Amino acid sequence: GDSVTQMEGPVTLSEEAFLTINCTYTATGYPSLFWYVQYPGEGLQLLLKATKADDKGSNKGFEATYRKETTSFHLEKGSVQVSDSAVYFCALSQKTSYDKVIFGPGTSLSVIP
Amino acid sequence: NAGVTQTPKFQVLKTGQSMTLQCAQDMNHNSMYWYRQDPGMGLRLIYYSASEGTTDKGEVPNGYNVSRLNKREFSLRLESAAPSQTSVYFCASSNGRGEDFGAGTRLSVL
Numbered sequence: 001g002d003s004v005t006q007m008e009g010p011v012t013l014s015e016e017a018f019l020t021i022n023c024t025y026t027a028t029g030y031p032s033l034f035w036y037v038q039y040p041g042e043g044l045q046l047l048l049k050a051t052k053a054d055d056k057g058s059n060k061g062f063e064a065t066y067r068k069e070t071t072s073f074h075l076e077k078g079s080v081q082v083s084d085s086a087v088y089f090c091a092l093s094q095k096t097s098y099d100k101v102i103f104g105p106g107t108s109l110s111v112i113p
Numbered sequence: 114n115a116g117v118t119q120t121p122k123f124q125v126l127k128t129g130q131s132m133t134l135q136c137a138q139d140m141n142h143n144s145m146y147w148y149r150q151d152p153g154m155g156l157r158l159i160y161y162s163a164s165e166g167t168t169d170k171g172e173v174p175n176g177y178n179v180s181r182l183n184k185r186e187f188s189l190r191l192e193s194a195a196p197s198q199t200s201v202y203f204c205a206s207s208n209g210r211g212e213d214f215g216a217g218t219r220l221s222v223l
Contacts (some may be wrong), residue, residue, distance in 0.1 A: 002197070034211050043117075043203055043214035044156075089155070100146070100171075101205075101212050105155040 002027040004104035006090050012110045013080055021075040021107045023064075023090035031058075031072040033094040034101065038087045047075075047088070047104050080111045115139055117203050119215035126194045126222045134189040136204030136216050144207040145187035146171075147179060149200040150217075156203065162187055194222045 007022040025033065032051045036044040048057030053068035062077045073090060090104040117138045126132060138145065158171030161206040162181040176198060178190045187206075191198060199222045205212040 032211075036214075043216045044205075044212075045214070046211045049211050083140065093209075095209070100144075100161055101207070104158045105153075 002031065002092060002094065002102050004090050004092055004102055004103040005007055006088075007109050008107070009036075009087075009104055010108040010110060015082055015111055015113050016079045017111075019075070019077040019080045019109070021090075021109070023073045023075065025071050025073065025090075025092050026065060027071075027092055027094065029094065030068070031094050033064070034091040034093065035062065035073070035075050035108045036089040036091060036103070038089065038106070040086070044089060071091065084111055085109055085111045088102075117204055117206055117213050117215035119218050120201075121218060122216065123219045124221070126191075126220065128195060128222060130194050131192050132191070132194065133191075134202055134204070134220075135186070136188065136215060137186045138204075138206040138208060138213070139185065140208065140213065141184070142206035142208045142213070143184070144209075145181065146205040146207070146212065147177075147187070147189045148203045148205065149173065150202050150203060159189065159202075166174075194220075196222045198222050 016104045034045040034049045037047045038044045048059040050057040050066035056065045064075045087106045089106045093101045120135045132133045146155040146161045160179040162168045167185045202218045204215040
């Protein structure tokens with residue numbers, strides 16, 4: 001079945017460092033890909049998405065490019081802030097009647113001043 | 114526009130007690146979902162509803178029941194709570210462009 005794999009955390013970075021969180025997926029066809037963010041004590045929020053190959057999703061300085069050839073959707077940010085400390089989930093969704101999203105295990109990011 | 118609203122936010126139960134977690138969305142989404150989130154296990158789908166009047170099992174349905182009362186509301190019921198059901202529960206809804214999540218219910222079963 002479809003699945004999502006993310007790099008193991010936790011990840012600890014200094015403020016203004018470059019961030020990459022790796023995500024790869026296994027799926028038939030052409031799923032939509034997502035990154036969600038969960039801040040402490042809150043629910044998940046959609047951060048960005050891409051719906052077809054070579055699409056780039058971007059939001060709040062974060063970017064991810066849908067790479068069909070490597071089945072990847074790595075999350076990047078050029079300069080992280082303390083406020084970016086959260087858990088990041090990579091996810092995919094197939095176009096079915098119920099649009100169910102399959103989540104990766106999440107990667108915890110801590111940014112220190 | 115409240116998005117996805119879950120109640121209660123916190124709950125403590127004794128083993129064997131029952132309770133219902135409520136979820137409502139005001140975005141006119143067709144699909145709704147219940148997840149549980151446990152440390153080191155990410156999110157696991159309990160049940161989902163593709164549309165009003167339909168429900169289907171997800172990855173971990175045992176010990177739970179759901180009701181899609183109408184398009185807005187999707188409730189999760191624990192008939193006889195067990196300590197293994199201690200978790201954070203999230204409701205979500207979708208229009209096919211990603212899911213919107215509620216703030217979660219922290220449930221402890223003693």
